Structures are given as structure tokens and as C-alpha cells.
Amino acid sequence: MIQADWIWGLVGGLMIGMGAAVFLLGNGRIMGASGIIGGLVDRSGLGNWAERVAFLAALVVVPALMLPLFSVEVSTNITTNLAIVVAGGLLVGIGTRLANGCTSGHGVCGISRFSLRGIVATVFYLLAGGLTMVLFRHVLGVI
Amino acid sequence: MQRIVIAALSGGLFGAGLLVSGMTDTTKVQGWLDVFGAWDPTLAFVLGGAILPMLLAWHLTTKRATSLVGAPFPAKPDPRLGHNLVIGSVLFGAGWGLVGLCPGPAIASLSWGGTGGITFILAMIAGMILAQPIRLQIDRLAAA
Numbered sequence: 001m002i003q004a005d006w007i008w009g010l011v012g013g014l015m016i017g018m019g020a021a022v023f024l025l026g027n028g029r030i031m032g033a034s035g036i037i038g039g040l041v042d043r044s045g046l047g048n049w050a051e052r053v054a055f056l057a058a059l060v061v062v063p064a065l066m067l068p069l070f071s072v073e074v075s076t077n078i079t080t081n082l083a084i085v086v087a088g089g090l091l092v093g094i095g096t097r098l099a100n101g102c103t104s105g106h107g108v109c110g111i112s113r114f115s116l117r118g119i120v121a122t123v124f125y126l127l128a129g130g131l132t133m134v135l136f137r138h139v140l141g142v143i
Numbered sequence: 144m145q146r147i148v149i150a151a152l153s154g155g156l157f158g159a160g161l162l163v164s165g166m167t168d169t170t171k172v173q174g175w176l177d178v179f180g181a182w183d184p185t186l187a188f189v190l191g192g193a194i195l196p197m198l199l200a201w202h203l204t205t206k207r208a209t210s211l212v213g214a215p216f217p218a219k220p221d222p223r224l225g226h227n228l229v230i231g232s233v234l235f236g237a238g239w240g241l242v243g244l245c246p247g248p249a250i251a252s253l254s255w256g257g258t259g260g261i262t263f264i265l266a267m268i269a270g271m272i273l274a275q276p277i278r279l280q281i282d283r284l285a286a287a
Binding site for chain 2: 079
């Protein structure tokens with residue numbers, strides 16, 4: 001970790017939490033990325049499609065507009081192994097819909113209200129992510 | 144209209160925070176999950192930082208009858224866990240580890256994520272569609 005990374009992590013984290021607080025106190029809704037996307041994908045959330053689309057549009061546009069502020073090139077550093085990318089995307093899509101939430105919904109919004117479901121989900125996705133790193137990076141060496 | 148402006152404000156803050164915190168960088172996320180490698184604790188500061196405003200926000204929901212637009216606040220969390228919560232979280236965690244992206248950062252990095260980022264999003268959407276028949280199948284097996 002580069003020296004100031006944790007400060008930027010904390011600052012960015014506070015902004016993420018404020019985004020979630022605005023959605024909760026403003027619209028009375030839980031800011032869960034997978035739920036907001038998933039409700040459009042499986043049509044279960046078409047009743048408030050406009051607010052979902054507005055959320056997602058701002059989620060794309062605001063960081064795009066901020067890119068010139070960075071002195072270093074911003075990159076996702078995503079793997080070039082397309083099989084891994086597709087497998088990962090499928091697992092994230094299936095998993096977050098089965099579990100009804102991801103890092104933002106279960107993690108940020110769930111833990112902060114001491115929801116047992118949010119805490120249990122977070123424990124299991126962290127454990128699974130850690131085991132995946134052990135298996136695919138240290139044993140198989142493919143990521 | 145008010146709901147749409149609030150949703151955009153929320154999405155904008157979320158996206159800005161994901162970029163500033165470094166969570167759109169897959170190496171930082173995988174670095175956090177890689178406990179036995181070059182461990183990167185940044186994600187703990189991000190999650191901790193994000194929970195702080197939400198602790199206050201959840202507290203404020205107990206002081207008011209409705210949200211700003213007059214909508215009710217979310218119902219109390221369901222205390223039942225269920226097999227889908229655990230199975231889904233394990234599958235999600237595996238995919239999160241493989242690539243280092245979860246749904247929020249995947250969308251936030253759309254403009255600079257390249258074909259890899261777009262491929263991930265399309266696969267994620269396909270997974271969300273597949274989740275419905277998979278859920279039915281799991282529930283059928285669990286009931287048997």
C-alpha cells in the first residue's frame with residue numbers, strides 16, 4: 001500500500017456512505033448497486049425505472065468527469081484473460097441476485113443497520129473472495 | 144422529478160467515492176482479498192468510512208416518519224438468513240476475487256474500463272438473468 005492510499009480510501013469511503021445516506025434519507029431506499037441494476041435487468045424494478053437509470057447514469061458520468069483531476073493515469077488493471085472476466089462477471093451477477101445484495105447493499109447499508117443478513121452475507125463473500133485468491137493465485141497461478 | 148435528482152446525486156457521490164477510494168482498481172480489491180500475498184488494507188478504510196455516514200442516516204430514520212420525498216423508510220431487515228443468502232454470497236465472493244470488480248465499481252469504471260470492463264458488465268447482466276431459473280432450481284432442491 002502506498003503511504004496515502006488509506007487516507008484516500010477513507011475519504012472515498014465517506015463519499016460512498018454519503019451517497020447511500022442521500023438515497024436513504026431522500027428517497028427512502030437502500031443504495032445497493034446489484035439491486036438497482038438487477039431490478040432493471042429482470043424487470044422487477046421497472047416501477048421506479050427512472051430513478052434507477054438516473055442513479056446509474058450519474059454513477060458512470062461523475063467519475064468520468066473527474067478523470068482529468070488525476071495526475072496519474074487511472075486504470076482498472078482488469079485481467080486480459082477473457083475467460084476469467086466472463087466467469088467472474090457471471091458469478092457476480094448470479095451471486096448478487098441470489099443473495100439479494102452486494103458490497104454496497106449488504107456491506108455498507110446492511111452492516112450499518114446491524115442487519116444479520118448483511119453481516120452474514122459480508123462474511124461469506126469475504127471468505128469466498130479470500131479462498132478464491134488462495135486457490136487461483138497461489139495454487140493455480142492464473143490470476 | 145425530485146426522486147430522480149436525489150437518485151442522481153446519490154449515484155454521483157457513490158461513483159466519485161469509488162474512484163477516489165481506489166475501488167475501481169482491481170489490483171487494490173484483489174490486494175485486500177489476498178491475505179497471504181501482498182496484503183492491501185485499503186478496502187477496510189473504504190468500508191469503515193462508508194459505514195460512518197450510514198450509522199447516522201439509519202439513526203435519523205428513527206426520528207422521522209418518512210423520507211424527504213415522503214416515501215416510507217425500508218422495512219426492518221428480515222432476520223431469516225436462508226440458503227440463497229449464503230450460496231449467493233459465496234458465488235459473488237468467488238467472482239469478486241477472480242476479477243476484482245463488484246457491481247458498483249464495474250459500472251463506475253465503464254468510461255475507462257475498456258473492452259474488459261464492458262465484457263464483465265455484460266457477463267454480470269447475463270448472470271443476473273440466469274439467477275432467476277437458478278433460484279427456482281435451488282428452492283426446488285431445498286424443498287425436496
